[in-house]
Amino acid sequence: MSDCFVGVGLRTVHYPHISSKPKIRIKWFEAVSENYMDTKGRPFEVLTSLRRDFPVALHGVSMSIGSASGVSQSYLAKLKELINHIDPFIVSDHLCWAHFGNVSYNDLLPLPLTDETLSLVVNHIDFVQSYLGRHLLFENVSSYLTFKHSTYTEWDFLKEVVRRSGCKLLLDINNIYVNASNHRFDGCEFIDAIPNDYIGQVHMAGFTDMGTYYFDTHSKEVSDPVWNMYHRLIQRHPTVPVLLEWDEDIPSFEKLENEALKAATIWSSYHG
């Protein structure tokens, strides 16, 4: 690999800019699956057109792989239809739960890290991967509480999910940092514990310091300590695709690209 594979999240506010076919410096885009699963309107047209020029990853927020009430079959059917249309190079979602029964919370809710959760999640991943006919990536989420009866560290839990299900991880370094601060562990120990071949993609984003906790807002630049952790990972894993997420107070596309391309500069300092 001769360069860092850096992308940004596709957001509606940038549609006019992207549709004008400007010179784009990043290499790929990540689209939030649910925003394209129920539309044949403009968002769908923009993504379809973008896909002709760029690799696209589909990143879901509502699969709810850890839901005790199961994964929705109709959701998976819609996702499959979108996958067939877009032909993404990565399909990912989060290691969390988002619905229970027929009620959706549209949030990335935390799971107790127990054997019970592990076997349920692995069963669901098996089912989804065979239904979609491909391997998926699952992302570690930020959380504001943990469960006392958890018997795994977050990194041991993630590793066990990968080992048993054959999925890979979408490692969100910002989420590791947020959780390390909120739940008082060493983020570097987390990163160091995950083997390269378990990591299929990296997320970078900004959080907000709320005074009493760190909140995963995706509303600003990536913070220095998170870049430091990125250094640590990219040094040993040069081929991993890296993506910058920005969801609130979204800047111009140029500023977004500049922030994302910091990842490429750091990459070059080790592998250029």
Add this chain to the structure above:
Amino acid sequence: MDNLSLKEIQEAFSHMIYQKDQEKKFIASIEPGGTLSREEAIGVYQRAYKARFTEALGETFESVWWVVGDPQFFELAEGYIYSHASHVYNLSSYGAEFPQFLEKNKLTQTYPFLSDLATFEWSFKELFHTEDTQGIDAEGLAQMAEDGSLIFRFKKAFHLFSSPYDVFTIWGQRKNKNKEHAHINWKEKTSLMIYKYQKEMHIKKLKEYEYALLTLLYLGTPLAGALQRVSQEFHSLSPQNISDFFAFLFHARVIESIDK
């Protein structure tokens, strides 16, 4: 203490997020993040839930928000959110029953048009996400002249809307921070067709006879019958009015096919 199962945790969490109840056993089973108390840590999720769904409603019902202002919109949103759980995986599909919810709200005494405005915004959003197909053009017009038994099939990206209030003008002002709805004469009947033309959204104000004719045709009334009924109702209607309107319909390409 017995550990809660995953199902019990998700049930308890659901109750707390949605109904704002406190579940003692659940609270005892968690370790809060940062320097938060247990209740505060749960509060982070409760607040995020309300904020997320309020934002979703605000995006779809932007002009309802513009009319009633922040405090009243947030109150409406809260009332709706805690009485209407989400059953959709896509946040932008949340709020289907918001227009009916508004209808029963006391605010309709001040803003009688509010529910209709919300219905219009929901229809607009739905149409925005509908695929555009190419309707038939002037050839269809020629064919039409020959046969009164024709039945029109309209394309999916076509919607008829009517209200006793001029919600279209209110909607048109929704991004105007310097104006208030009070300065708009909303007490005027409005009939509209919302449609896509070359993948773009369009809205056309309809005259009363145009709306009446389109409604009949949309419901599958054969052409001759529809024309006859409209001519009986609107005496001043000339053949020129009719042919101009059909010329527009074919130009706008909203008719997908014509059945005999």
